[in-house]
Amino acid sequence: MGFFPERTGRKNKVKRVSGQPSKNLMAERRRRKRLNDRLSMLRSVVPKISKMDRTSILGDTIDYMKELLERINNLQEEMHLGSNQLSLLSIFNDVKPNEIVVRNSPKFDVERRDTDTRIEICCAGKPGLLLSTVTTLEALGLEIQHCVISCFNDFAIQASCSEELKKRAILDTEDIKQALLRNAGYGGNVSRVKPSAGQL
Amino acid sequence: MGFFPERTGRKNKVKRVSGQPSKNLMAERRRRKRLNDRLSMLRSVVPKISKMDRTSILGDTIDYMKELLERINNLQEEMHLGSNQLSLLSIFNDVKPNEIVVRNSPKFDVERRDTDTRIEICCAGKPGLLLSTVTTLEALGLEIQHCVISCFNDFAIQASCSEELKKRAILDTEDIKQALLRNAGYGGNVSRVKPSAGQL
DNA sequence: CCGCACACGTGATGC
DNA sequence: TGCATCACGTGTGCG
Numbered sequence: 265m266g267f268f269p270e271r272t273g274r275k276n277k278v279k280r281v282s283g284q285p286s287k288n289l290m291a292e293r294r295r296r297k298r299l300n301d302r303l304s305m306l307r308s309v310v311p312k313i314s315k316m317d318r319t320s321i322l323g324d325t326i327d328y329m330k331e332l333l334e335r336i337n338n339l340q341e342e343m344h345l346g347s348n349q350l351s352l353l354s355i356f357n358d359v360k361p362n363e364i365v366v367r368n369s370p371k372f373d374v375e376r377r378d379t380d381t382r383i384e385i386c387c388a389g390k391p392g393l394l395l396s397t398v399t400t401l402e403a404l405g406l407e408i409q410h411c412v413i414s415c416f417n418d419f420a421i422q423a424s425c426s427e428e429l430k431k432r433a434i435l436d437t438e439d440i441k442q443a444l445l446r447n448a449g450y451g452g453n454v455s456r457v458k459p460s461a462g463q464l
Numbered sequence: 465m466g467f468f469p470e471r472t473g474r475k476n477k478v479k480r481v482s483g484q485p486s487k488n489l490m491a492e493r494r495r496r497k498r499l500n501d502r503l504s505m506l507r508s509v510v511p512k513i514s515k516m517d518r519t520s521i522l523g524d525t526i527d528y529m530k531e532l533l534e535r536i537n538n539l540q541e542e543m544h545l546g547s548n549q550l551s552l553l554s555i556f557n558d559v560k561p562n563e564i565v566v567r568n569s570p571k572f573d574v575e576r577r578d579t580d581t582r583i584e585i586c587c588a589g590k591p592g593l594l595l596s597t598v599t600t601l602e603a604l605g606l607e608i609q610h611c612v613i614s615c616f617n618d619f620a621i622q623a624s625c626s627e628e629l630k631k632r633a634i635l636d637t638e639d640i641k642q643a644l645l646r647n648a649g650y651g652g653n654v655s656r657v658k659p660s661a662g663q664l
Numbered sequence: 665c666c667g668c669a670c671a672c673g674t675g676a677t678g679c
Numbered sequence: 680t681g682c683a684t685c686a687c688g689t690g691t692g693c694g
Contacts, residue, residue: 288690289688292688326505336532488675
């Protein structure tokens with residue numbers, strides 16, 4: 265508003281009497297530029313651009329973010345539902361994962377030679393365990409080439425699998441073992457299944 | 465920059481000579497208020513707020529949105545992986561295998577004696593066939609007691625299953641066979657499984 | 665004192 | 680012609 269910045273009558277105002285009006289000005293210009301850059305970036309990211317207005321951009325951004333959050337929630341719900349279905353669709357009811365009676369010392373052995381992986385499991389059986397085990401193996405990229413399954417009393421499976429070379433570098437035999445343990449309802453902690461202990 | 469907004473020399477400027485400096489002023493104030501409101505809404509939505517700066521808010525918003533998009537992509541990938549399993553899970557959906565090369569005459573045998581059901585399958589292998597077959601058997605109420613699987617060339621499985629008595633009355637061996645056929649990608653009509661029928 | 669960030673009023677522009 | 684939006688320079692409080 266100051267028509268005359270020097271304000272002759274006022275005392276300690278800015279002494280911009282000399283020719284440097286450009287210190288604060290440049291800073292303000294840079295700030296404005298940064299803000300506009302951010303705004304244009306936002307506008308480039310958000311697909312729903314109703315208008316080019318600053319306020320509209322911010323509003324659309326908010327709407328888009330809420331939409332994204334909702335989609336994430338839906339996806340996660342479906343994910344959980346799907347996994348539940350996976351675990352219980354085969355057999356009708358879901359056995360609670362807690363309270364698992366270890367009748368015998370469970371056995372989870374994973375050995376690997378070249379691209380061939382031999383897996384031997386013997387543990388307490390429960391509904392759907394065979395299915396989930398096969399699912400787990402496939403999810404790990406292990407293609408079952410030959411296997412013998414026995415479910416009379418405990419659940420026992422001996423499988424020879426071939427695995428994709430790409431995943432071979434990533435997957436450790438311990439990883440496979442842990443995955444199988446978790447799948448079978450055991451804690452997934454190797455300490456709870458002593459490897460060298462007299463298993464079964 | 466105009467120090468002298470009235471620009472005495474210029475002619476038709478704003479006629480703000482009278483006492484209404486408040487038409488455009490109020491509009492500008494409203495606009496600023498809307499913009500600030502949107503900004504505060506944004507700040508309230510975005511959880512990652514490093515600083516309260518306007519530019520920082522916008523930057524954090526951009527980062528957060530990219531993060532959300534990435535999470536959505538990951539979830540959708542997992543969904544698709546899971547949905548593959550899910551689609552193979554249900555017996556009733558027809559997986560369009562569009563092309564299945566019958567290398568040998570496929571074999572789908574189902575025999576039953578008392579509560580014991582012997583199943584023998586030998587057909588062309590395809591990814592997920594083992595999993596879907598196990599799923600199908602379990603969904604039919606057939607609990608695999610012992611089975612031998614070989615997937616070296618074709619897909620072969622010999623399984624001994626025990627089934628629940630309730631379903632035993634309902635399920636026919638032919639039903640089981642049809643379900644297994646459909647699951648394996650064959651039309652489900654026994655007539656189409658004629659060994660010599662050139663499928664595809 | 666200075667750098668920074670913000671709010672303010674104002675001129676200009678597009679519809 | 681009004682109305683809405685924007686860019687600009689500036690004042691001001693805070694560290």
